[in-house]
Amino acid sequence: MAAKNLPPVWNKMAKHAMLPETTHDERARYNFLASLNKHLAHVSQGNQMAFDKRVEPDFKKDHGRGFTTREEVKEAMKKDPHYQAWSALRRCTMEMRQQAGRSLVLRQAEDLKEKAESLNKGKKTLILDKECQPPPYLLAVDNHLMPGSYHTEVIEGDVSAAANYDSGVFVTTAGLLGKFNDGGGKAISHWMKTTHSEFKPKRILDIGCGMGHNVLPIAMAYPEAEIIAIDTGAPMLRYGHARAMDLGIKNVTFMQVEASQTPFEDESFDWIQTTMFLHETGGKSIYKIMEEIYRMLKPGGITLHIEQPQYTDEMSLFEQFIRDWDAYYNSEPFWSKMHDIMPDELMTKSGFNKEDFMQIGVKAINDLDDGKTKADEPEDHGRSPVWNVFGAWKH
Ligand SMILES: C[S@@+](CC[C@H](N)C(=O)[O-])C[C@H]1O[C@@H](n2cnc3c(N)ncnc32)[C@H](O)[C@@H]1O
Incomplete structure (x- = not known):
């Protein structure tokens, strides 16, 4: 029987020539992380309860007033055990998702690059410019914990950043973006x-x-x-x-x-x-x-x-x-x-x-x-x- 609240499984994603190969264990890891992510979205309701029942009343008692900024809410919530556990688990799912995706694309980086080269060869609809640099704000961070962000190349002609994004965004969104993430x-x-x-x-x-x-x-x-x-x-x-x-x-x-x-x-x-x-x-x-x-x-x-x-x-x-x-x-x-x-x-x-x-x-x-x-x-x-x-x- 299909479980009602589980996200769809990774195998339901639409396949195309560039999608990286995955082993049984890699798919199982993605599916586990998507489910954990969805579960965390549901138990996030406990954060609201912690806020209503503990955090806000305590703040009012201590300060004689309610919260005036979200930064104040953050400082107070950081001390709450439910939020601490939820937030730590959520951060771990993000790290594990990146580790899962990155490791599977790196072992096939050369194959993926060759596939891209063969599909792109001679086409006028791909125009790259070596002089074009990502802006400093993109170079400064690994966006949503993606190692090397969108631009880093581990080999010449690399596509691994995109292969990681494509195969794993399903996990972060628990399948909410559809078969083609579109x-x-x-x-x-x-x-x-x-x-x-x-x-x-x-x-x-x-x-x-x-x-x-x-x-x-x-x-x-x-x-x-x-x-x-x-x-x-x-x-x-x-x-x-x-x-x-x-x-x-x-x-x-x-x-x-x-x-x-x-x-x-x-x-x-x-x-x-x-x-x-x-x-x-x-x-x-x-x-x-x-x-x-x-x-x-x-x-x-x-x-x-x-x-x-x-x-x-x-x-x-x-x-x-x-x-x-x-x-x-x-x-x-x-x-x-x-x-x-x-x-x-x-x-x-x-x-x-x-x-x-x-x-x-x-x-x-x-x-x-x-x-x-x-x-x-x-x-x-x-x-x-x-x-x-x-x-x-x-x-
Ligand atoms: C979250 S992704 C969104 C991708 C896409 N729009 C989608 O819907 O899937 C943001 C993209 O914006 C690009 N980007 C960020 N700043 C940019 C800039 N100043 N010029 C061009 N691209 C930029 C990044 O390289 C990245 O691929």
Whole structure:
């Protein structure tokens, strides 16, 4: 009998030529970690109970007032035994997931590189630039504990960073992103097709495309459009392009370009998309990147950004604190700062009109959980069955 609350197993992931080989034990390790991760998302409800029953009452007794910032909540929660155990276990699952993925891709790094080379050979839709450097804020950290982040190459022509990301992101999200890890891209293209069927973009830019998980559904939804997908990580682009070739998606050009200084002309794109990208940019860069987006967008065009919800005054300090876990313990140094920025201000500072700003919830489409994820289910580590999106049309 299928266990109701277990995440789907790794074997259900869609296969393609670039996906690394896994042994029985490696798959078992991934499945165990995905289940542990999902379990931790559920027992996280105990953190709220600890806060309500112990931490907040004790703080009020000691200080004669309630909490005023999420940092105060953090300092108080750090002393709570439930939170300590939950947080330590969550950190361990993240470390074990990286260790599991990294070890399996390193033993086949040469094979993966050769597969990518053979799929990419002679194609004009992969444009790498040795002069393009990741920005300093990306070089400074191993993003979400990924050894070497997105750009490090252990051999020439390496794709192992992307192979690790692709095979293991299933674990971190407990399968919530779907068979191709493309839930965000599927959701946004479905939203666009259904709510703006009159919109016929000819040229689309995806910024911080990674290995292209979420741009490919957009490319499939608009097969006549020219899609450009940019990133600074060469391993991501090599792997992403090879994966797209294997999946038969030919209208995406993967380019190694830094987002705040692109070579593209003014007003040259109809749609500029980012997915789970802005929270990884630095404090000043996010503004530069949004200005660049405004510059590149055609009048009548749209820009959309899929991110976790911002920390507004309406969000409780406890929720802000628990959402901030990634900033404290999962090597996401800009997470906190980015979620404090008000997206309407970010966009109006870059040139967009305030009245054109929009913030929407876009229904997630997950082809991996057989419709099990319902809109009223508790969120898994902040990943909800509705994707949070902000953006604006340009007039
Ligand atoms: C979390 S990944 C998201 C990948 C992809 N959008 C997706 O939905 O799967 C963020 C990506 O942004 C890239 N990135 C970060 N800062 C960048 C910048 N300034 N210019 C270009 N790419 C950048 C990283 O290399 C990484 O691949």
